[in-house]
Amino acid sequence: MTDQSLAQASDIAVWVTMVLLTVAMLAFAAHLAITGSRRDAEARAASEGIPRAGSGGTVDSTLAQVRDGAPGAGDPGSGGSGSGVAVLDRAESSPPPTRRWGVIGLQVTWLATFALMAAVALRGLAVERAPLGNMYEFALVAAMFTLIVFSLWSLRRDRLWLGLFVTLPVLLILGLAKISWYTEASDLMPSLNSIWLWIHVSVATLSVALFTIGAVLALLYLAKDRAQAKGEVTGWLAALPSVPSLERITYGIHIIAFPLWTFTLIAGAIWAEQAWGRYWGWDPKEVWTFVIWVVYAAYLHARATAGWTVRKATWLAVAGFVCIMINYGVVNLFFVGWHSYSGV
Structure with missing residues (x-):
């Protein structure tokens, strides 16, 4: 039995989440734009030899010279050519970059997170089971994680710079879920009625969530590394952490996600033996789950191998996420097998 009123409340909560994510995304975009433009200005000032505010008191001492009329500090007759005045103008017009919009984006993201948690809980209550029985529900839970x-x-950690690149794909996933993958609340298929639905699919959704953030970080690293090689780190790229820092964060999150995906693969085999009497049957879903595991294993191996550059290894992480998208966006919809549970 399903409670349609709870299912409708879940649908409303998803729409509320999407509205909140749109607001958060815009706030994070403003934060990136402000931070990037400020760092661009600082880089230009450094290239012109103008000290930054707070760098050992150099600016403060120069401002004192300007106020006191000291020679060489902006006195037109001292040969300083107004450099002190330029420093004064730059210092007064360049306050520290504000975090206001980023903090607003994070606060709204928390509201969106709570709204999506409510949507998942209401869906589960409506169907009286784990809300993991079809692609629509899987997308909701993966987005929530x-x-x-x-x-x-x-x-x-300060991750305001990452907010735009998390809220945007989550918003896209929820949009696809509502437009293309939506399934009415219904009872669970008999073959899915197992405790392994909670164990296997929950860990799979958490793994996909981590891989999603990892793919975003990998692409940011590749973009900034390429821009830095060309000497064109400007705009929003300037608001990101350094290239080595981005790469370390990318590697770190994949180190966490990969064992979870390994458990997903093993748990799926155990469940398959209980449900169908065999651990492995070369079902399309099983094959692609293993392909994903192999690609990410190759990334971690290449990352630790001297013969590979970090940049080439990171492309393997991106390839792994492409395999995830194929697994859930193509295999689920167009391949017939034991795992044909999309509900679409």
């Missing part, structure tokens, strides 16, 4: 990971991570 992505927001939870980012929001909790932001409590320990």
Whole structure:
């Protein structure tokens, strides 16, 4: 039995989440734009030999010279050519970049996270089972885990620069879920009625959430590394952490996600033996789950191998996420097998 009123409440909560994510995305975009433009200005000032505010008191001492009328500090007759005045103007017009919009984006993201958690809980209550029985529900839970990971991570580290690149794909996933993958609340298929649905699919959704953030970080690293090689780190790229820092974060999140995906593969085999009497049957879903595991294993191996550059290894991480998208966006919809549970 399903409770349609709870299912409708879940649908409304998803729409509320999408509205909140749109607001958060715009706030994070403003944060990136402001931070990037400020760092561009600082880079130009450094290239012109103008000291930054707070760099050992140099600016403060120069401002004191300007106020006191000291020679060489902007006195037109001292040969300083107004450099002190230029420093004064730059210092007064260049306050530290504001974090206001980023903080607003994070606060709204927390609201969106709670709204999506409510949507998942209401869906589960409506169908009286784990809300993991079809592509629509899988997308909701994966999006929820992505927001939870980012929001909790932001409590320990400054990740405001990452907000735009998390809220945007989550918004796209929820849009696809509502437009293309939506399934009415219904009872679970008999073959899915197992405790392994909670174990296997929950870990799979958490893994996908981590891989999603990892793919975003990998692409940001590749973009900034390419721009830095060309000497064109400007705009929003300037607001990102350094290239080595981005690469370390990318590697770190994949180190966490890969064992979870390994468990997903093993748990799926155990469930298959209980449900169908065999651990492995070369079903399309099983094959692609293993392909994903191989690609990410290759990334981690290449990352630790001297013969590979970090940039080439990172492209393997991107390829792994492409395989995830094929697995859930193509195999689920167009391949017939034991795992044909999309519900679409």
